[in-house]
Amino acid sequence: MATAPRSARRPPGAGVKLSFNDPVVRAIFWQIVIVGAVGLVVWWLVGNTVRNLEARRIASGFDYFWREAGLPIGEAMIEYQPSDNYFRALVVGVLNTLRIAVVSIVLATILGTLIGVARLSRNWLVAKLASVYVETLRNLPLLLQLLFWYSVLQSLPPPREALNPLPHVYLFVRGLQMPWPQWTPELGTVLAVMGIGIVASFLVRGWAKRRQMLTGEQFPIGWTAVGLVVALPLAVFVMQGANLPLDVPTLGRFNITGGILITPEFTALLIGLVTYTAAFIAEIVRSGIQAVSHGQTEAAAALGLKRGQALRLVILPQALRVIIPPMTSQYLNVTKNSSLAVAIGYPDIVSIANTILNQTGQAIEGIGTIMAVYLTVSLSISAFMNWYNRRIALRER
Amino acid sequence: MKKSLIIASGLALTMSAAAMVAEAQQVGQRPVQLAQAPAAPPAGASPTFDAVRQRGFVQCGTNTGLAGFARPNAQGVWEGLDVDVCRAVAAAMFGDATKVRYTPLTAQQRFTALQSGEVDVLSRNTTWSFQRDVQLGLDFVAVNFYDGQGFMVPRRLNVRSARELNGATVCVQPGTTTELNLADYFRANRMQFTPVVIERLEEVTQAYLAGRCDVYTTDVSGLAATRSSQVPNPNDHVILPEVISKEPLGPAVRHGDQRWADVVRWSFYAMLEAEELGLTSQNIDQNMNSTNPAIQRFVGATGDFGRMLGIDNRWSYNIIKQVGNYGESYQRNVAPLGIERSVNRLWRDGGLMYAPPLR
Numbered sequence: 143m144a145t146a147p148r149s150a151r152r153p154p155g156a157g158v159k160l161s162f163n164d165p166v167v168r169a170i171f172w173q174i175v176i177v178g179a180v181g182l183v184v185w186w187l188v189g190n191t192v193r194n195l196e197a198r199r200i201a202s203g204f205d206y207f208w209r210e211a212g213l214p215i216g217e218a219m220i221e222y223q224p225s226d227n228y229f230r231a232l233v234v235g236v237l238n239t240l241r242i243a244v245v246s247i248v249l250a251t252i253l254g255t256l257i258g259v260a261r262l263s264r265n266w267l268v269a270k271l272a273s274v275y276v277e278t279l280r281n282l283p284l285l286l287q288l289l290f291w292y293s294v295l296q297s298l299p300p301p302r303e304a305l306n307p308l309p310h311v312y313l314f315v316r317g318l319q320m321p322w323p324q325w326t327p328e329l330g331t332v333l334a335v336m337g338i339g340i341v342a343s344f345l346v347r348g349w350a351k352r353r354q355m356l357t358g359e360q361f362p363i364g365w366t367a368v369g370l371v372v373a374l375p376l377a378v379f380v381m382q383g384a385n386l387p388l389d390v391p392t393l394g395r396f397n398i399t400g401g402i403l404i405t406p407e408f409t410a411l412l413i414g415l416v417t418y419t420a421a422f423i424a425e426i427v428r429s430g431i432q433a434v435s436h437g438q439t440e441a442a443a444a445l446g447l448k449r450g451q452a453l454r455l456v457i458l459p460q461a462l463r464v465i466i467p468p469m470t471s472q473y474l475n476v477t478k479n480s481s482l483a484v485a486i487g488y489p490d491i492v493s494i495a496n497t498i499l500n501q502t503g504q505a506i507e508g509i510g511t512i513m514a515v516y517l518t519v520s521l522s523i524s525a526f527m528n529w530y531n532r533r534i535a536l537r538e539r
Numbered sequence: 540m541k542k543s544l545i546i547a548s549g550l551a552l553t554m555s556a557a558a559m560v561a562e563a564q565q566v567g568q569r570p571v572q573l574a575q576a577p578a579a580p581p582a583g584a585s586p587t588f589d590a591v592r593q594r595g596f597v598q599c600g601t602n603t604g605l606a607g608f609a610r611p612n613a614q615g616v617w618e619g620l621d622v623d624v625c626r627a628v629a630a631a632m633f634g635d636a637t638k639v640r641y642t643p644l645t646a647q648q649r650f651t652a653l654q655s656g657e658v659d660v661l662s663r664n665t666t667w668s669f670q671r672d673v674q675l676g677l678d679f680v681a682v683n684f685y686d687g688q689g690f691m692v693p694r695r696l697n698v699r700s701a702r703e704l705n706g707a708t709v710c711v712q713p714g715t716t717t718e719l720n721l722a723d724y725f726r727a728n729r730m731q732f733t734p735v736v737i738e739r740l741e742e743v744t745q746a747y748l749a750g751r752c753d754v755y756t757t758d759v760s761g762l763a764a765t766r767s768s769q770v771p772n773p774n775d776h777v778i779l780p781e782v783i784s785k786e787p788l789g790p791a792v793r794h795g796d797q798r799w800a801d802v803v804r805w806s807f808y809a810m811l812e813a814e815e816l817g818l819t820s821q822n823i824d825q826n827m828n829s830t831n832p833a834i835q836r837f838v839g840a841t842g843d844f845g846r847m848l849g850i851d852n853r854w855s856y857n858i859i860k861q862v863g864n865y866g867e868s869y870q871r872n873v874a875p876l877g878i879e880r881s882v883n884r885l886w887r888d889g890g891l892m893y894a895p896p897l898r
Contacts, residue, residue: 198676198794200654212719214711214734224722296749315750316708396696396707396753397733406751407735487737487746493713497736500647500714503675505654 191506206502207232213497215489217405228498235494236515242408242490243477243519246415250476251469253416254423261428272424279421285482288414292486295406301398310390312398317409321388322402328382332375339370346370407488411480419476423469430465431457462534470527474520481516491515585798587659588849596638599625600658603643603740605761606768607873608664608684617641621662623868624683624790626861627806628660631845631854636861645738647714650675653793660803662790664758666716671791680804682789683865684873685882685891687782688720689759691766694775696753701781705730710743710752712736717757720784744769758786760878767876802848809855811894812837813864815885820863823856837897844897855897865892 160167195202207229214224218234219241260272279287296315299305304314312319323329343366350361379386391401434457442452483490492512499508591597601609601621609619617639626636642658653661654676664686665671667679690709692698701724711718713736725732735752737743744765747755755762759782766773790807792800813819816834818826826834836842838856845852862868869880884890 195676198654199673200676200794201674212722213713214718214722214732214736216734216736224719224726293745296746296751300750394706396704399706484738485742487735487742489736493736493738496647497713497718500650501670501719503650503654503671505651 195506200503202504202507204507206498206504206507209502211498211501213494213501215494216487217408217489228502231494231498232491232511235489235491238488238494239477239480239490239492239515240519242411242415242480242483242488246412246419246476246480247473249412249416250419250423250472254420255427257420257424258427258431261424262431276421276424279417280425284414284418284479285485287418288410288482288486291413292406292410295410298406301393301396304393304398310388310401312391314398315406316397317403317405319391319398319401319403321390324387324389326385326387328379328385331382332379335378336371336375339372339374343367343370405488407483407486410486411483411488414482415476415479418479419472422472422475426465426468426472427461430461433464434460459534463531463536466527466531466534470524470531473523473527477519477523478516585796587793587796587799588802591632591659591799595633596640597625597629597632598642598657598659599628599639600642600644600649600652600661600663601625602663603645605664605740606764607760607876607878608764609641609643609662618872620684620868620872621664621788621790623810623862623872624662624803624807625660627810627858628803630857630861631802631806631809631848631850634851634853634857636857645714645740646712647738649714650677653677653791656793659799660790660792664761664788665791666758666786667789667791668716676794677791678794678800679789679791680800681807682787682891683807684760684788686758686760686786686788688717688756688784688786689762689782690779691747691755691762691776692753692779693750694777698777698779701779701783702728702730704732704754706732707753708733708735708751709754709756710735710737710747711756712740712743713738715757716784716786721756724783740765741769758788760788760873760876763876763878798849802850805844805848805897806854806858808894808897809837809858810862810865810868811885811892812897813855813859814866815887815894818859818864819867820860823859827856833897842898 162168162171192202208227210225211228211231212224213231215222215231215234217238219237220230220234222230222234257272257275260268261276263269263272298313298315301312301314301316304312304319306312310321343363346361346366347363350363354360389401391398438456438460439452442456447455480490481492484493484496487493495508495512495515499505502508599622601617601619604610605619607619608621609617612618622639622641625639625641629638630636632638642652644652644658644661644663649661649663649665650671652658661677662683664684665679666686667682671677672679690701690704692704698704704725709721709732711721711734718734718736721732721734735743735746737746744755746752748770755765757765759778762778766776766778770776790803792803813823816831816837818834818837823838827838827840829835829838832841836844839845839852839854843852845854848854851857863871866885869883874880880890882891884892886893
């Protein structure tokens with residue numbers, strides 16, 4: 143790569159001589175040495191590991207993926223029974239990790255942005271409260287916070303004395319249990335219409351943008367979207383008879399059953415991750431906004447843009463360029479920090495893979511699986527954020 | 540291209556950690572000389588034995604804190620039935636039962652810790668099962684406690700039998716045979732349950748006490764230990780009569796290191812043998828000149844069992860003098876929890892504890 147300009151420095155006419163003084167030769171030599179050394183180390187490590195596994199008769203390979211797992215898992219997004227195989231158990235873990243990561247990222251971004259803006263508020267109290275939040279939350283270890291939230295949630299009352307803030311909504315030591323709509327064909331239609339509405343809104347937005355470019359005329363895109371995504375499905379729902387059977391929780395011998403249950407493990411992890419990460423995101427957002435010089439605001443005002451328009455069209459696009467790269471690493475951190483779930487019993491991939499590793503004794507495969515999962519998730523987030531970063535980057539014309 | 544290189548080298552580095560530990564513990568590379576005289580054991584045939592001898596203490600993997608089995612007392616000194624196995628090994632190796640260092644391990648960490656050589660012996664109320672013996676690269680050397688899995692529920696739930704637990708939420712620790720038996724039991728009886736799986740004993744107990752679960756399940760000894768030591772009012776909790784599995788608990792060592800396995804196995808059997816011979820930490824000194832040939836062999840006055848193991852010939856005397864026999868260890872550690880000796884009595888008293896003859 144960097145060798146091309148150097149080779150150009152070679153005096154013309156001189157024959158190619160293999161000399162150690164030649165930077166090209168030197169570069170190639172050292173690259174061969176380093177690659178060789180790395181290769182040797184890897185070869186030795188692999189050989190040694192295999193030899194020792196054999197000597198101790200520790201099983202190896204991934205055949206165990208298809209054996210019956212036998213282990214119970216508390217919450218699963220797909221159907222799972224202990225009689226399913228290890229592979230399915232791992233998939234349950236991966237989905238649980240993705241679930242907590244996605245929800246945390248969305249909520250942390252919203253909360254973090256609010257707090258970041260609050261820190262810049264002209265209201266002294268609001269700004270100071272935001273500062274105290276940021277300084278407290280980001281300076282306490284996350285594990286401590288998770289255990290704190292989990293013990294707070296464990297002080298809720300037992301099933302028989304569950305709090306009942308709304309009809310059929312129960313808040314108790316085993317989580318928050320709420321009614322949930324039962325699946326009906328009508329519900330399917332409504333959701334399908336909503337999906338079509340979302341797609342249509344984007345198409346309308348594209349058309350409105352083009353028209354504004356050509357004619358300068360504006361189109362009320364916001365209201366159109368509300369109509370397409372909310373009002374239209376609602377109309378379909380009413381036309382079908384407004385029939386929505388709910389699965390309502392009822393108190394059984396041990397538990398409240400029915401409806402949907404959000405477990406305290408998930409909630410504690412979610413609160414912990416969101417509040418912790420929001421503190422970092424707040425600082426990123428604040429720095430992003432402060433990086434845009436005040437002259438930009440004044441210039442926008444001089445052009446006659448309203449405050450909201452100035453923020454949306456002038457300040458934010460420039461602030462985002464500063465915000466996105468550090469934001470990417472916060473998103474990666476949330477994903478990786480979700481592995482602290484082990485401490486409070488949320489069945490994420492690390493917890494499940496560790497258990498499997500323990501039952502099968504195949505530590506290298508188990509750790510390898512965890513690494514592969516996190517690497518895939520992290521690289522995907524990274525790739526998406528890089529794509530987004532390029533999209534909003536300053537286009538030099 | 541660059542990225543994949545980075546990934547590859549990352550993988551290599553991580554594997555190196557595992558492999559290096561393995562290298563440090565290489566097993567069975569040198570040939571064992573079979574033709575040697577019995578009194579002089581083959582030198583250097585046992586990497587763990589040599590490593591322990593050179594290091595001057597036994598690295599012992601124990602529970603993170605289970606009353607009666609392994610728990611530090613108010614002075615920070617580890618105590619318990621499992622701890623006594625490690626102390627016996629130290630007494631045999633060094634003539635000093637205090638030459639042990641403890642590594643508290645969770646259920647999930649324990650096997651990796653032993654496989655990788657972090658501990659020399661795993662004495663952590665661990666069930667001897669087929670898969671662990673055959674597939675995990677471990678050797679269980681003896682059983683120091685015969686146990687079985689049970690259920691504990693709060694008394695106010697009014698449950699009398701495990702068959703009534705359909706629909707219950709159950710607290711359990713991951714990476715245990717308990718976890719698997721639990722799923723099997725409910726499946727066999729066509730019952731539903733919701734598991735809450737928490738790794739650390741303290742936290743799983745806390746979750747049970749907070750009412751996160753209706754039921755806590757582990758070995759009956761563990762239930763009794765938790766009930767007597769961690770529950771504010773032990774009478775508020777009942778252990779259900781059903782025992783749903785066999786749980787023979789015992790110390791384990793790495794597979795393939797026979798000489799070290801022999802030292803651990805016979806250190807434990809010496810404690811059983813002493814109980815059978817009526818030798819205790821109190822009376823062993825008076826019995827040094829006993830005319831009973833079995834006792835003479837035991838205290839090292841005749842024979843050379845210690846030298847055959849490659850250790851001091853007074854090894855078993857040291858164990859009993861400093862740690863006591865199995866019955867003493869049981870009385871000191873487990874009896875205060877209110878657990879009957881029952882199947883853990885000596886064979887001649889109707890129990891299962893039976894040491895092969897020391898001769």
